[in-house]
Amino acid sequence: MQVTLKIQRFNPEKDSAPYWKEYSLDMHPNDRVLDALLYIKNHIDGTLTMRSSCAHGICGSDAMRINGVNQLACKSLFSKVGNNVTIEPIAGLPVIKDLVVDMEPFMEHYRSVLPFFINDDPAPEKERLQSEEDRLKFEESTKCILCACCTTSCPTFWATDAYVGPAAIVQAHRFIFDSRDQGSQQRLEILADPDGVWRCRTIFNCTNACPREIKVTEAIAEVKKEILFSKL
Amino acid sequence: MTTQYARTPKPSNGSTFELLSWFYMRASGALLALMVVFHLIWMHYVIGLTNINFDVIAGRWTGPGGIFWRSYDLTLLILASLHGMNGIRFVTDDYIHNRGWRAFVKALIALVLLLMVALGGLVIFTFNG
Numbered sequence: 569m570q571v572t573l574k575i576q577r578f579n580p581e582k583d584s585a586p587y588w589k590e591y592s593l594d595m596h597p598n599d600r601v602l603d604a605l606l607y608i609k610n611h612i613d614g615t616l617t618m619r620s621s622c623a624h625g626i627c628g629s630d631a632m633r634i635n636g637v638n639q640l641a642c643k644s645l646f647s648k649v650g651n652n653v654t655i656e657p658i659a660g661l662p663v664i665k666d667l668v669v670d671m672e673p674f675m676e677h678y679r680s681v682l683p684f685f686i687n688d689d690p691a692p693e694k695e696r697l698q699s700e701e702d703r704l705k706f707e708e709s710t711k712c713i714l715c716a717c718c719t720t721s722c723p724t725f726w727a728t729d730a731y732v733g734p735a736a737i738v739q740a741h742r743f744i745f746d747s748r749d750q751g752s753q754q755r756l757e758i759l760a761d762p763d764g765v766w767r768c769r770t771i772f773n774c775t776n777a778c779p780r781e782i783k784v785t786e787a788i789a790e791v792k793k794e795i796l797f798s799k800l
Numbered sequence: 801m802t803t804q805y806a807r808t809p810k811p812s813n814g815s816t817f818e819l820l821s822w823f824y825m826r827a828s829g830a831l832l833a834l835m836v837v838f839h840l841i842w843m844h845y846v847i848g849l850t851n852i853n854f855d856v857i858a859g860r861w862t863g864p865g866g867i868f869w870r871s872y873d874l875t876l877l878i879l880a881s882l883h884g885m886n887g888i889r890f891v892t893d894d895y896i897h898n899r900g901w902r903a904f905v906k907a908l909i910a911l912v913l914l915l916m917v918a919l920g921g922l923v924i925f926t927f928n929g
């Protein structure tokens with residue numbers, strides 16, 4: 569099938585503002601948007617810049633806005649996105665070049681929620697046991713790959729980058745509801761900040777955008793409820 | 801590019817005000833949904849669209865069910881205006897980044913809220929036909 573890719577280009581060393589550039593290619597319906605981007609980079613225009621690593625939907629490097637929706641280029645088939653495809657960098661983060669954004673503000677929020685296992689008890693001889701039921705409480709949030717599709721689809725984050733963002737909350741959720749972890753209270757206090765979960769306006773863009781199909785808004789609501797019940 | 805290291809999370813005890821404000825939005829939202837539906841059904845089906853006029857409203861405030869309807873309308877007024885104004889406060893927090901302007905707009909919101917509740921309350925409490 570003949571496809572037209574309209575890509576937002578920006579080279580800070582040459583351009584004063586981003587501009588659109590169109591590329592026409594012959595692709596198979598089962599090809600992914602990433603295949604087209606790599607074809608352009610390898611055969612048409614080597615200056616096209618994007619991130620990609622595993623190319624199989626696990627590393628989360630190639631999040632971009634495809635036809636207005638945040639998705640991973642490596643998981644978007646042309647049979648799904650059609651033959652007129654618009655590609656932009658994810659919104660709300662500074663563009664470094666073409667489709668590459670500066671992930672540092674995103675990562676800073678990620679680090680702020682203590683996204684690591686906290687337990688000061690001496691480690692038992694084997695593993696720290698957990699019931700199947702307790703494990704299921706945070707099963708969903710373990711799937712997050714930090715691609716930033718959710719956070720950069722959130723209108724509140726676009727408006728206020730002080731907002732910790734859905735991805736950081738999902739990462740906090742993964743440890744808050746882990747029965748083996750002891751840092752929950754600390755994380756709940758961090759997220760109870762005015763720039764924490766209360767900034768969430770329940771818009772659901774994050775849930776729609778998540779390529780891992782995590783129910784992000786639900787996870788945020790669970791954290792809100794946990795703060796409510798721990799305070800009142 | 802310079803390497804940046806993990807920032808120590810800011811010490812925070814969380815915002816009880818924001819917690820309560822969020823909870824209020826949930827609770828008032830649910831209550832409003834019920835009250836508005838009841839109000840709609842009452843006006844459209846019990847009274848009937850063609851029968852609504854000043855006398856009907858005045859009559860139900862001064863008649864035997866007066867206490868009920870005045871309380872109902874006062875609750876509706878407070879719940880709705882506080883819910884709406886709090887929503888505008890959210891928008892202000894999200895989109896107005898200048899601290900001075902934000903404070904000004906929030907003061908304005910508080911003033912409008914106070915005026916609406918005060919004027920509405922005055923009518924509800926003092927109306928006598």
